[in-house]
Amino acid sequence: MAEFKHKHIIALRDLSKEDIELLISTAESMREVNSRDIKKVPTLRGKTIINLFYESSTRTRTSFEIAGKRLSADTVNIAPSNSSATKGETLSDTALNLLAMKPDIIVMRHAVSGSHYFLAEKVNCSIINAGDGAHEHPSQGLLDMLTMKDRFGRLDGLKVAIVGDITHSRVARSDIQGLTKMGSSIYLAGPPTMMPPGVERLGNVTVCSNMKEAIQDADVVMMLRIQQERQGKTLMPNTREYSRYFGLNPENIKLAKPNAMVMHPGPINRGVEMSSHVVDGDQSWILKQVENGVAVRMSMLYHVCGGELE
Amino acid sequence: MSTEQTVILDSAGVKRALTRIAHEILERNKGVSGVVLIGIRSGGVFLADGIAQQIGIIEGDAVPVGSVDITLYRDDISGQLPHQPVGKTDIPFSLEGKKVVLVDDVLFTGRTIRAAMDALMDYGRPRCIQLAVLIDRGHRELPIRADYVGRNVPTSLKENVRVTFDSNNQPIEVVLEK
Amino acid sequence: MSLLIKGGRVIDPSQNLDDALDVLVENGVVIEIGKSLAASSEAKIIDASGKYVVPGLIDMHVHLRDPGLEYKEDIVSGTRAAVSGGFTSVCCMPNTKPTIDNKAVASYIINKAKTEGSCNVFPVGSITYGLNGDRMAEMGELKESGCVAVSDDGKPVTNSELMRRSLQYAAGIGIMVISHAEELELVGEGVMNEGFTSTELGLKGIPAVAEDIATSRDIMLAEYNGNPIHIAHVSTKGSVRIIREAKARGVRVTCETAPHYFTLTDDAVRGYNTNAKMNPPLRGSDDVSAIKEGLRDGTIDCIATDHAPHHIDEKDVEFNVAMNGIIGLETSLPLSLKLVEDGILTLNQMVEKMSCKPSEILALNRGTLKAGAAADITVIDPSLEWIVEADKLASKSKNSPWLGQKMKGAAVATIVAGNLKFVR
Numbered sequence: 001m002a003e004f005k006h007k008h009i010i011a012l013r014d015l016s017k018e019d020i021e022l023l024i025s026t027a028e029s030m031r032e033v034n035s036r037d038i039k040k041v042p043t044l045r046g047k048t049i050i051n052l053f054y055e056s057s058t059r060t061r062t063s064f065e066i067a068g069k070r071l072s073a074d075t076v077n078i079a080p081s082n083s084s085a086t087k088g089e090t091l092s093d094t095a096l097n098l099l100a101m102k103p104d105i106i107v108m109r110h111a112v113s114g115s116h117y118f119l120a121e122k123v124n125c126s127i128i129n130a131g132d133g134a135h136e137h138p139s140q141g142l143l144d145m146l147t148m149k150d151r152f153g154r155l156d157g158l159k160v161a162i163v164g165d166i167t168h169s170r171v172a173r174s175d176i177q178g179l180t181k182m183g184s185s186i187y188l189a190g191p192p193t194m195m196p197p198g199v200e201r202l203g204n205v206t207v208c209s210n211m212k213e214a215i216q217d218a219d220v221v222m223m224l225r226i227q228q229e230r231q232g233k234t235l236m237p238n239t240r241e242y243s244r245y246f247g248l249n250p251e252n253i254k255l256a257k258p259n260a261m262v263m264h265p266g267p268i269n270r271g272v273e274m275s276s277h278v279v280d281g282d283q284s285w286i287l288k289q290v291e292n293g294v295a296v297r298m299s300m301l302y303h304v305c306g307g308e309l310e
Numbered sequence: 311m312s313t314e315q316t317v318i319l320d321s322a323g324v325k326r327a328l329t330r331i332a333h334e335i336l337e338r339n340k341g342v343s344g345v346v347l348i349g350i351r352s353g354g355v356f357l358a359d360g361i362a363q364q365i366g367i368i369e370g371d372a373v374p375v376g377s378v379d380i381t382l383y384r385d386d387i388s389g390q391l392p393h394q395p396v397g398k399t400d401i402p403f404s405l406e407g408k409k410v411v412l413v414d415d416v417l418f419t420g421r422t423i424r425a426a427m428d429a430l431m432d433y434g435r436p437r438c439i440q441l442a443v444l445i446d447r448g449h450r451e452l453p454i455r456a457d458y459v460g461r462n463v464p465t466s467l468k469e470n471v472r473v474t475f476d477s478n479n480q481p482i483e484v485v486l487e488k
Numbered sequence: 489m490s491l492l493i494k495g496g497r498v499i500d501p502s503q504n505l506d507d508a509l510d511v512l513v514e515n516g517v518v519i520e521i522g523k524s525l526a527a528s529s530e531a532k533i534i535d536a537s538g539k540y541v542v543p544g545l546i547d548m549h550v551h552l553r554d555p556g557l558e559y560k561e562d563i564v565s566g567t568r569a570a571v572s573g574g575f576t577s578v579c580c581m582p583n584t585k586p587t588i589d590n591k592a593v594a595s596y597i598i599n600k601a602k603t604e605g606s607c608n609v610f611p612v613g614s615i616t617y618g619l620n621g622d623r624m625a626e627m628g629e630l631k632e633s634g635c636v637a638v639s640d641d642g643k644p645v646t647n648s649e650l651m652r653r654s655l656q657y658a659a660g661i662g663i664m665v666i667s668h669a670e671e672l673e674l675v676g677e678g679v680m681n682e683g684f685t686s687t688e689l690g691l692k693g694i695p696a697v698a699e700d701i702a703t704s705r706d707i708m709l710a711e712y713n714g715n716p717i718h719i720a721h722v723s724t725k726g727s728v729r730i731i732r733e734a735k736a737r738g739v740r741v742t743c744e745t746a747p748h749y750f751t752l753t754d755d756a757v758r759g760y761n762t763n764a765k766m767n768p769p770l771r772g773s774d775d776v777s778a779i780k781e782g783l784r785d786g787t788i789d790c791i792a793t794d795h796a797p798h799h800i801d802e803k804d805v806e807f808n809v810a811m812n813g814i815i816g817l818e819t820s821l822p823l824s825l826k827l828v829e830d831g832i833l834t835l836n837q838m839v840e841k842m843s844c845k846p847s848e849i850l851a852l853n854r855g856t857l858k859a860g861a862a863a864d865i866t867v868i869d870p871s872l873e874w875i876v877e878a879d880k881l882a883s884k885s886k887n888s889p890w891l892g893q894k895m896k897g898a899a900v901a902t903i904v905a906g907n908l909k910f911v912r
Binding site for chain 3 (some may be wrong): 013065090092110111112113114115117118132133134135136165170171196197198199201202
Binding site (some may be wrong): 023029030032033040 | 382383393434
């Protein structure tokens with residue numbers, strides 16, 4: 001199998017199909033470590049990983065932290081408060097200060113799209129993107145693909161519906177970039193106010209005029225988080241009406257294939273984008289996604305530590 | 311530049327060696343009770359299957375076989391080379407109190423065996439670990455010795471010993487390349 | 489003090505000239521244009537054979553950052569950048585610290601430019617005090633102190649009533665209002681043009697309609713009042729169409745665009761390039777085509793640079809945090825000459841848009857080589873090839889999207905009031 005030749009993992013757009021296959025296959029092996037009594041291997045012993053989270057995210061940060069620890073790396077969490085980041089030290093200066101501590105990997109979440117490319121120019125360690133603005137969230141994209149592969153044994157030829165606020169979703173972008181490379185077809189649905197221009201050109205994407213069209217005969221139904229605060233006042237009347245047209249419930253899930261799986265990047269707003277019946281139902285793979293998150297992040301940490309081939 | 315190849319063992323030779331190792335394992339452990347075989351990915355796994363098959367024929371009793379991938383336990387992981395894909399470790403039984411026979415194709419520096427033993431320890435506490443190899447080519451860098459050896463082959467450091475398998479994972483031959 | 493520019497191709501749209509001629513300058517004014525002119529023995533001779541000799545270029549939209557933001561640029565460095573780029577006059581925008589909203593600041597700029605600057609500097613005063621969009625600045629005093637226009641450039645006058653009254657009041661005084669056309673609610677937190685690139689990069693988009701609506705409003709206000717108006721940095725297809733239609737109806741509207749709007753698309757933002765971040769943002773290829781067509785058919789009157797120097801610390805940051813704007817004085821001429829090479833503009837049209845029209849719109853009394861006119865002259869080598877290099881730019885700031893790229897054409901002599909201020 002191919003070797004991984006990237007120093008950083010910033011966007012699935014930058015990776016080839018072979019890279020993604022390798023990351024997923026390594027994650028499958030990492031899962032075995034997570035199933036042992038002693039959930040730890042010495043692989044990254046002596047390596048230092050800094051989790052630099054400019055946006056709070058308990059689950060992604062914890063997942064990366066556990067992944068690092070299971071590989072025996074030393075992980076440190078830093079959460080610069082938003083106020084100090086905007087008023088005080090620049091990202092550039094923060095990066096240089098962190099570099100003085102000689103980390104091997106910086107895992108960063110940042111509100112500004114593209115910040116990781118900026119950071120990568122400033123530092124000599126590996127950078128892993130744990131989410132940047134509305135750009136990408138590659139670890140989520142990879143764990144979504146691993147979970148789909150768990151269910152169907154393949155990604156090629158799957159019909160994947162993604163429903164919600166595509167404009168502001170980095171998860172949707174990583175899923176589109178990754179799934180397109182792996183041969184899946186993506187069907188998007190959401191209010192037109194949440195559908196960014198030209199999104200059909202991002203990959204093997206069909207923009208549907210309503211939710212039914214998107215989930216009809218789908219293998220996978222991926223629901224995105226909707227929040228009144230985040231989507232603002234101008235994109236929809238309220239979550240009640242949103243839920244009527246774009247919520248997944250025991251009725252419309254029947255439009256998808258009988259063995260379809262339901263996914264959500266979390267955290268879920270029960271009763272808004274998904275009814276509790278669906279969240280907790282037989283078709284839900286949401287907890288499996290979380291479980292796969294650790295394995296995928298172990299795979300990412302392992303491969304970026306392998307350095308770059310000239 | 312073409313490499314010169316010498317066949318050290320052909321497939322019949324490999325089979326004879328595995329049969330002998332099977333006998334030795336049984337003799338030393340007084341039967342199969344409590345014995346498990348763990349092959350090191352990937353060549354060692356196929357050989358472990360071969361030994362288990364012979365044990366089955368001799369004793370009429372099956373011996374459990376597992377596999378271990380040592381990639382995550384390597385001591386040269388911090389090098390700047392791209393990391394190798396990680397294979398699966400598959401040990402579908404408890405190692406607690408077992409007599410583990412670790413199986414590999416070629417014993418060289420001993421570092422692979424060291425990594426494999428570390429991996430096994432993370433799965434439980436075996437009663438003992440024994441080592442079976444098809445070829446021992448010398449040049450140890452760690453204090454490790456095989457309990458069962460198919461063939462001792464003196465080599466120089468420039469040479470390479472390779473065990474080839476067919477598409478059914480059956481050994482074809484062992485070649486020495488210079 | 490006399491100067492003879494010999495053998496160049498003199499292009500002066502103000503007198504329909506395009507011929508190989510000599511230009512004789514004495515005491516800061518043009519004396520004569522003709523064949524084989526003779527000069528006194530002490531006259532300085534410039535051999536302009538193979539070169540273009542044109543009325544000094546005028547950039548009606550620059551930010552000199554002086555007073556208050558001299559770490560980005562000042563009058564000395566900014567005017568040096570201007571003459572390096574072939575400009576003999578620049579109009580500087582009022583978003584300085586303090587704002588050009590009173591006589592003291594305007595006089596400071598004019599005096600500093602006269603004593604320490606390399607070219608003519610005409611300040612543009614603000615429409616509202618402190619650019620706060622709240623009440624009118626003293627436009628009468630601004631005009632008397634030498635301001636040639638008023639503008640709140642950098643932000644729009646959001647209050648339509650205030651904009652309407654400002655247009656009326658300015659017309660009464662006889663000073664041009666330059667509109668920064670932007671509908672802020674539609675811009676929101678956008679940082680680049682809204683389109684496929686913003687979708688792919690996950691950056692918040694600014695829709696073209698945010699400019700179109702504001703252009704439309706200001707033209708409608710000017711039309712309703714019967715006042716003139718000038719629209720700054722036109723970047724969209726919609727704005728070009730709106731202005732074209734208004735001109736056809738007889739509205740007294742003029743406008744400018746900048747070289748980046750006819751040279752680059754929002755593709756330049758890829759890689760999160762902060763030197764491709766400006767306001768209005770780089771648009772799509774349809775918009776670029778429309779801008780070129782607008783230049784060609786005369787809808788767009790002027791080429792101005794919107795020269796916006798920013799310190800490296802303001803650009804070497806995450807994309808959203810980076811300041812808007814790029815420097816332009818030293819790259820405007822070759823980029824405009826490219827339009828001539830590509831057959832979009834004639835040389836005559838280019839000179840009109842970079843000299844005659846700006847002078848006419850702001851009544852600068854320049855943009856001509858007629859006998860008796862101020863001897864502001866630019867000598868251009870159209871085939872000189874050079875590379876844009878940060879350490880060779882005269883501007884204090886280096887925020888150009890063309891760093892490292894090859895340019896064709898450059899000013900080889902820039903003459904301001906008969907004085908040779910720049911030679912390449």
